[in-house]
Amino acid sequence: MKIGLSTCGNKPVTEEHFAELAAAGISVVEISMNLNGALAFDPARAMAAAEAADIEIWSFHLPFAPFETVDIASTDEDIRLSTVELLSGLIRKNGACGIRNFIIHASGEPIQTELRRDCMAQAQRSLRTLCDVAESVGARILVEDLPRTCLGRSSWDILELLKADERLRVCFDTNHLLGEEIGDFIAKVGSRIASTHISDYDAWNERHWLPGEGCIDWKSLYRALLDTGYDGPWLYEIGYEPEWSIVRDRELTPEDFVRNAREIFEGKELTVIGKPLSPMTFWKA
Numbered sequence: 001m002k003i004g005l006s007t008c009g010n011k012p013v014t015e016e017h018f019a020e021l022a023a024a025g026i027s028v029v030e031i032s033m034n035l036n037g038a039l040a041f042d043p044a045r046a047m048a049a050a051e052a053a054d055i056e057i058w059s060f061h062l063p064f065a066p067f068e069t070v071d072i073a074s075t076d077e078d079i080r081l082s083t084v085e086l087l088s089g090l091i092r093k094n095g096a097c098g099i100r101n102f103i104i105h106a107s108g109e110p111i112q113t114e115l116r117r118d119c120m121a122q123a124q125r126s127l128r129t130l131c132d133v134a135e136s137v138g139a140r141i142l143v144e145d146l147p148r149t150c151l152g153r154s155s156w157d158i159l160e161l162l163k164a165d166e167r168l169r170v171c172f173d174t175n176h177l178l179g180e181e182i183g184d185f186i187a188k189v190g191s192r193i194a195s196t197h198i199s200d201y202d203a204w205n206e207r208h209w210l211p212g213e214g215c216i217d218w219k220s221l222y223r224a225l226l227d228t229g230y231d232g233p234w235l236y237e238i239g240y241e242p243e244w245s246i247v248r249d250r251e252l253t254p255e256d257f258v259r260n261a262r263e264i265f266e267g268k269e270l271t272v273i274g275k276p277l278s279p280m281t282f283w284k285a
Contacts, residue, residue, distance in 0.1 A: 031060045
């Protein structure tokens with residue numbers, strides 16, 4: 001698999017940074033920014049910088065916060081429609097410059113149990129519209145599995161969301177499943193998985209640690225993905241600086257991600273750099 005990295009928490013989108021990634025062995029990138037960053041992002045300039053460094057901008061992560069105003073599953077129709085309009089504009093702008101995969105969160109949180117069915121219907125309605133927009137620029141929408149009360153927290157949720165449109169695909173985030181075994185999720189969602197967000201966790205809450213720092217069986221996960229016929233990138237969604245929940249004596253480097261990926265691909269023992277906090281809390285205190 002091609003090795004990729006999200007810009008989330010990392011260096012700016014520049015030719016110099018792309019060249020650094022390419023020199024280490026990273027060949028694909030996901031653009032991931034907050035709302036203001038996404039609105040200000042210049043895709044033509046980024047694509048030129050990526051091409052100069054022989055890097056592919058594989059995907060663009062559509063903004064998903066603040067939840068109060070950005071939510072495709074909102075039961076407030078004004079918020080839902082304004083979110084669809086916002087994301088449609090970003091898809092058109094970035095798709096016109098050649099970005100072909102758009103990662104989306106199907107909801108914000110928290111979602112009350114009694115509202116889940118209504119929120120699911122709203123998300124499906126939004127996804128159908130966004131699929132049309134993406135297709136108009138030769139792109140596609142990838143729904144990400146999400147944790148806790150969000151829509152997409154299980155294979156059942158994901159498959160229900162996918163019923164909205166046969167063009168939808170899935171971005172499999174390995175550290176978001178909190179109530180289902182990873183192998184079961186992969187087996188059920190299977191060939192609809194078109195991209196990944198790779199990171200480790202403690203299965204209690206999302207953590208975004210480097211593989212080997214948490215509890216995931218990476219040999220089994222990698223083999224399960226291959227068994228589905230997966231042909232997308234192995235794309236890390238981890239920042240260089242440590243999350244609050246992990247202690248490292250230095251920042252991560254592009255070389256760390258490439259070494260980690262190759263260790264997984266080759267079935268080797270993983271180099272462990274960080275140590276989770278102990279005792280751990282659900283959220284940062």
